[in-house]
Structure formats: structure tokens, C-alpha cells
Amino acid sequence: MPAETPHLHLLAKAPLAGQAKTRLAPLLGLEGAANAHAELVRHCVASACKALPAENVTLWTALDHVHPLFTELREAFGVALCAQPEGDLGARVRYALNSTPGPAMLMGSDCPSITSELITACAQQLASFDVVLLPAEDGGYGFVGTRQDYPALFEDIPWGTKSVLTTTKQRIGQLGLSAAYPATIWDVDRPEDWQRWKSAPVSV
Template sequence: MPGETPQLHLLAKAPLPGQAKTRLAPLLGTEGAADAHAQLVRHCVANACKALPADHITLWTALDHTHPLFGELYERFGVTLAQQPGGNLGARIRHALNSSSGPAMVMGSDCPSITSDLIMACIQQLSTHDVVMLPAEDGGYGLIGTHGDYPGLFELIPWGSDRVLSATRQRIEALGLRASYPATVWDIDRPEDWQRWQAIKSSM
């Protein structure tokens, strides 16, 4: 219902060397890429907790559910921890959105351009739209929020490609859903993305 505070679900891998942010390894090395991933997860959770109370935030873990990073974030912020299920990204997003009643949003943990203010803007837009989404510069999206279960949003999407956003927007239109796209964001996958983020931090 309008005005109901949504649940926010964050998806995060454990920062295991060789399994997290591997495309940053040419710049940072395998260990450095894992450390960079841990930094991004911490930043993401901190931003989320500036926008919403911890009891409205769930951190969905993958690879190593008992990794010390997740315990650290639980102790520091009080967010709920849950294990990501199997399946492709669409199945995991849909599972998180449907894990609680009422409006919900899902975002990745490698998108520092999603600030707490932008999360608040998405919450506001979701109160008057069926779907809220933050398109990403690489053709994907950094956040999606819904009021109900729309399976078609996540089926037969070319996950991992630059067509994720366009395919999802086509589904939104086909389903007759009213959507809001408050801003375009960018995530960190490649060395130049990491350098962009470091430049922004150094200028703050």
C-alpha cells in the first residue's frame, strides 16, 4: 500500500580471492581484487543503513556464508543475513523480492554510485509505481523494486550481457506495469571502474 516502507535486499559474494571481482585482478592482483570487493560490500551496507532501518535490510550471502566479513557487518549494523539460493541471477532476485510481503527492492553490492539519497528516491518512486529501477551504464541495472511477484520480469533475460536492461524494460511494457527510472548508475567490474571510484573518493 502507498507509504509502506519497503524491504531492501542486498546481494553479496564473500570476498574470496579468485572468486570475487576477478576482472579487477590485472590492476589489483587476486588478493587486492577480493579486498576491493570487501570494501564495496561495506560501502553498500553502510549506504543502505543510512536510508533505512537495519530491520528493513537483508544481506544475501554467497560462496562462503560464514565469511568474517558478513559477521562483521551483522555486528556493526544489525542487518539480517540470509543465504542466496541456487539458480541464475533472475531467480535469486525474484526469491529475495518475494521473501517478505509488501514492497521490496534488490540491489547489488558493487554499485557505489547508488547513494543513500538515491535509495530514498527509489523508495519514494516505488510508492507510486509498480516497478522502480536504476539503469546501469553497462546495459544492466543496479537496483529493482516491485510491489508484487512478476515472474516475467526475470525469465529468459540474457543475464551478464549488455541487453539485460532493454530486455527487462520490454517485459515491463508487455506486462503493462508503471515503472520509474530515477537515475542511471554505474557499477565496478573493470579496472577503469575501480579507478573512477577511487578518483571520486579522493575528491570528497
């Protein structure tokens, strides 16, 4: 771990039926999809807290900030809870990254392929690079680390499309920043993703 341990932020919706992981509903139903989402959030928090001290991990909540899942995770792991602000994904990511001093990292709560070892590797890379990204197979990214505030990294990005990573890499080049891409990861969005994880579960 680098001398200045980064802070890790996780974004997570409350597991409400019909509002979380709805693309898994054809396989699991709306209630089952919400339960699957809760399982993914638990897994990601466990991975984060295996890689970093709990005081260096913040869980940013959405939909229902006092949902029992969030209380459970705070009590089990000792992580801090914060409510996600309004705004698009870029605004929320940037807000979280800048809410703590020093280098910061952020990941979604639906990427079980981001292991604690990978989080540790990203933290180490952040000591040498301005930006650390974990590209996702779907054309986005599931993890970002920054040494300081780079507003342009998160503005006018086509969130939710296959162009997110390409656009972000172009922006990194335009800003003259150094970047590391330690691994390509995958997230759980569709029924086949869920089956992929269940057929070969990734350890925390």
C-alpha cells in the same frame, strides 16, 4: 519515506581471492580484488542502512555464508543475513524480493554510485510505480524495486549481457506495468571502474 517502508535486499559474494571481482585482478591482483570487493560491500551496506532501518535490510550471502565480513556487517549494522538460493541471477533476485511482505527492493553490492539519497528516492517512487529500476551504464541495471511478484520480469533475461535493460524494459511494457527510472548508475567491474571510484569516491 512512504507509509509502507520497502525492504531492501543486497546480494553479495564472500570476498574470496580468485572468486570475487576477478576482473579487477590485472590492476589489484587476486587478493587485492577480493579486498576491493569487501570494501564495496561495506560501502553498499552502509548506504542501505543510512537510507532505511537495519531491520528493513537483508544481506544475501554467497560462496562462504559464514565469512568474517558478513559477521562484521551484521554486528556493525544489525542487518539480517540469508544464504542465496541456487539458480540463475533472475531466480535469486525474484526469491529475495518475495522473501519479505510488501514492497521490496534489491541492489547489487558493487554499485557505489547508489547513494542513500538515491535509495530513498527509489523507495518513494515505489509508492507510485509498479517497478523502479536504476539502469546501469553497461546496459544492465543495479537496482530493482517491485510492489508485488512479477515472475516474467526475471525469466529468460540474458543476464550478464548488454541487453538486460532493453529486454527488461520490453517485458515491463508487455506486462502493462508502470515504471520509474530515477537515475543511471555505474558499477565497479573493471580496473577503470575502480579507478573512477577511487578518484572521486561517492559518499554513502
